Amino acid sequence: MDLIFKALADATRREMLDKLLDQPGLTLGDLIAGTEMRRQSASKHVQILEAAGLVVTEWQGREKKHFLNPVPIQEINRRWVDKYSRTRADAILNLKQALEAGSTGKRK
Numbered sequence: 001m002d003l004i005f006k007a008l009a010d011a012t013r014r015e016m017l018d019k020l021l022d023q024p025g026l027t028l029g030d031l032i033a034g035t036e037m038r039r040q041s042a043s044k045h046v047q048i049l050e051a052a053g054l055v056v057t058e059w060q061g062r063e064k065k066h067f068l069n070p071v072p073i074q075e076i077n078r079r080w081v082d083k084y085s086r087t088r089a090d091a092i093l094n095l096k097q098a099l100e101a102g103s104t105g106k107r108k
Contacts, residue, residue: 004075006052
């Protein structure tokens, strides 16, 4: 999981993932189109994303296509985000029930 967090810590890599979410199957050239990034730098970023399992590649003829793999991000979501969201949601639900019980008790 450390590799995933390391990969997601960089804004350039997050932008690459966003591009792949919007347009699966981009080549390296497509990923850096409209930026000032050199192919060598982009290649290093993609290697980090691949090592983290966030990007998978597929050769189509002479082109190397890149695809987002959302599974590692979903694992982070389940392990970290959902766990904390659930706690907050439970607290809000308990508060709501306590308030409703209190207002019901006052009417009697």
